[in-house]
Amino acid sequence: MTNPATRDIAPKSLPTIFECSVPGRKGHSLPPLPADADALVTEAIPKRFLRREPAALPEVGELDVVRHYTRLSSRTMCVDTNFYPLGSCTMKYNPKVNETVAGLEGFAGAHPEESEESLQGILKIYHDVSQALSRLTGLAGCSLQPAAGAHGEFTALLVAKAWFDDRGETGRCEVIIPDTAHGTNPASALRCGLRAVEIKSDARGRIDLGQLKSKLGPSTACVMITNPNTLGLFEDQMHEAAALIHEAGALVYLDGANFNAIVGRVRPADFGADLMHINVHKTFSIPHGGGGPGAGPICVRDFLAPYLPSPWVVFKDGRYMLERDCPKSIGKVRSFFGNVNNIVRTAAYLRQLGAGGLREVSGHAVLNANYLLSLLAGTYDVPYGIRCMHEFVINATRQKNLGVKAMDIAKKLLDYGFHPPTTYFPLIVPEALMIEPTETESKETLEAFAAAMLEIARLAETDAARVTAAPETTPVTRMDELAAARQPVLAWPKA
Amino acid sequence: MPSPSDVRFVKSHEWARREGGLVVVGISAYAVEQLNKEIVYVEPPQKGRTLKAGDVLGVVEAVKAASDIYAPVSGRVAESNEALAQNPSLVAEDPYGAGWIAKIEPSDPSEWENLLSPEDYDSFTASEEPH
Known part of the structure; x- marks a missing residue:
């Protein structure tokens, strides 16, 4: 006998929601349209924007919709239902307390156009999370604005570029990237108008210092290093690599995708990183966006901090406020403050665990x-x-x-x-x-x-x-x- | 299966065949095999482009991964295989024939001598295969 608890409650093949449609069936009851509805619409919306025929929406009852999507969701393999060992993606469990905290009315119901006075709680969370990330990375400057890891890469490279430009080093147009890197690294470099230069890994799966040396030069802006790298190996010559990169006048970029392997134990600044992004869904357990809202904070050394996206949160005279006078900043990279709910989840996770956790x-x-x-x-x-x-x-x-x-x-x-x-x-x-x-x-x-x-x-x-x-x-x-x-x-x- | 005898190779898995004054270029059956034969898109080079040996000539995209195609010899692109836009699977089905990618008018005919013979290429791919 099949155990009822494990039996598949849905038939093998599911119709699409469109195939469930029955003409005239509804799951809503709206008030009747006013007599002059058509006139009101044509007055408000120019004719060229009006639909010529009704949208082909499925006509279904509420229960049809609930069953259809509940059945579909029961077939989805996710970290809440199954072991999900997707390498490099870090499908870690998302503690439910994060959701409870992010759903609190004060956070979920806040509006970005509210006054700073009524947003003190969110601004404090931003201030605290920035400081926590700075402590964990050893990098003094932090921006929580980028909306995803790759967006963080892009933003951090813009910061590096702005710093070089400010110093008159406009010829630094190359980014060196090992062949084990995530595909986002060369893509981010290209989007910033920089050129990606690949170096091959050595036989041990690590950065080949000889190769690195041969590609470093006056046109190198950054070297993007993932540590541990995507082979799951710690770059054990990181200090030597960082010394070579700094000697060439370039910056060490750390792809923080694998920060979850070293967080709380290694501060990237201590092995030479000058700037990095953090994938908070990997290290600090926010849900994977699936293309939806994410967060990709960046941390940078103090000398790069003036170039971070503006505005940033400061604590002055006993209150939190947004500093908008940031003359060297690259400007905004995201509307308002970024995806606040994910920063709140990060704060909840950090507070639950603490440094020891x-x-x-x-x-x-x-x-x-x-x-x-x-x-x-x-x-x-x-x-x-x-x-x-x-x-x-x-x-x-x-x-x-x-x-x-x-x-x-x-x-x-x-x-x-x-x-x-x-x-x-x-x-x-x-x-x-x-x-x-x-x-x-x-x-x-x-x-x-x-x-x-x-x-x-x-x-x-x-x-x-x-x-x-x-x-x-x-x-x-x-x-x-x-x-x-x-x-x-x-x-x-x-x- | 041994590679055809009328082509030469580079280690990045492109082949070259002399045809009249031109050099026809494609990717090897070994490369196709590495891409699980599931090729979904090929971007051949623009006609008239000048390339150096080793430059990126185009891109082949498979279900598994996207890879650059490198020019085995220097020269000007005289022709590119337009049939691949409609049917990129030609590269998987007939890599040394209908799946050719470009025809190059070579600027330095002596480069031909740097290319690998089919025998040398086959022993190279055999050694590349991990044991």
């Missing part, structure tokens, strides 16, 4: 990754050794030679109830599977995931077709990704 967070993130790595290392090839920071990368070429690609392993994991890890990144590892368990997972969950991975490796050797056909148990089975990319159907009704 954050130290435990990074410690457990690294411990969990190393435990999982130790369970998988004999069966899967791990090109950079059996010790890692918060994540590690498998090379599934051994399985590929048996007819099972990294993508097949990823899809098969869905049949065991696990979200797949990141595939085919970083680009320098063939058949890459990049696994990041995060600090909140239990020993039992890690062991269950490892058992599934070992079972898939065994299947690759004995019955590869069972893996290449996966997933078999999900509501939607193997997708044709090529067709999805080449002939996407993006609108309803279908043409």
Whole structure:
């Protein structure tokens, strides 16, 4: 008998909300239109902006809508339902207390046009979070304005550029980036009008100092370094690299995407970072935006602080206020204060854990990754050794030679109830599977995931077709990704 | 499968074939295999562009990743494969034939001698494959 608690309550295939539509069915009751409604509309809206035919909206009752979306959501794999070891993305659990705090009327109901007097609470949170991030990074200046990690990269590079321009060093137009970097690094450089110069990693998966030296010069503005890097390795020659970069008159940019591996233990300023962004969804547990509102604070050394986005919060004469007299600032990069609710969530997380708690967070993130790595290392090839920071990368070429690609392993994991890890990144590892368990997972969950991975490796050797056909148990089975990319159907009704 | 005998290669996985006075360029079957054969978009170079050997000639985008295509020889782009705009899968289906990417009018014919023979390329890709 199927356990009613685990039975799929929805049929295998769901109709779209449009297919549920019945002409005339409604889920609302609006007051009747006034007699002169048409005239009022044409008066208010120029004719060229008026719709010629009614919008093709689904006509459904409230219960239809509730059931449809509840069923859809029950099929979504998310960190609240399943282990989600998406390397580099850090799908850590978002404590619910963050939501409670962010939902408090004083925060959620505030309006950015209110007076500074009535926004003292939010301004204090901004002031406190800025100071906390400065303490954790060792970098004195902080801006909470950027709306996402990549936006933070872009903003920080603009700050660096403004500083160089101010010093008359306008020839610094290059940004050096290792080949393990996130794709956002070269993209941010390009958007700032700078040129990305790639350097190859050494055989140990770290920055090759010889390569770095050969590319550094009078046109280098910044070197963007991710530490720990995307192979899950600590850049153990960071001091030497930073010394070379500073000697060339350039700045050390730290991509803070992996700050969650070192937070509370290492201050990036101490290993030479001059400026960095922080992905608060990775390190400080706000939800992943999915394209929605995020936050990507930046921290910079004191000499770069005057160039940060304006306005910034200051504490003067016993009250918090916005400093708008910022003559060297690059200006605004986001309307009002950025995404306030995410800064409030960050504040809640910081206050819950404190410095000691954050130290435990990074410690457990690294411990969990190393435990999982130790369970998988004999069966899967791990090109950079059996010790890692918060994540590690498998090379599934051994399985590929048996007819099972990294993508097949990823899809098969869905049949065991696990979200797949990141595939085919970083680009320098063939058949890459990049696994990041995060600090909140239990020993039992890690062991269950490892058992599934070992079972898939065994299947690759004995019955590869069972893996290449996966997933078999999900509501939607193997997708044709090529067709999805080449002939996407993006609108309803279908043409 | 051994690479065809009438082309030469560079280590970044492009091939080159002499045809009349031009050099036809594409990406190797090995490169296609590395991209899981799922090629969704190809950006060939603009006709008339002048390139140095090693310059970025175009981009090939697969489901898995996007990669730059590098010019194996220097010269002017005499022709680019317009059929790829409609059908980028040609690169996966027939990498050494209908999936060609550009034809270059070489500015330095001696560069041809720097390219890898099919045998050398095949042993290079065999050594690149991790064990």
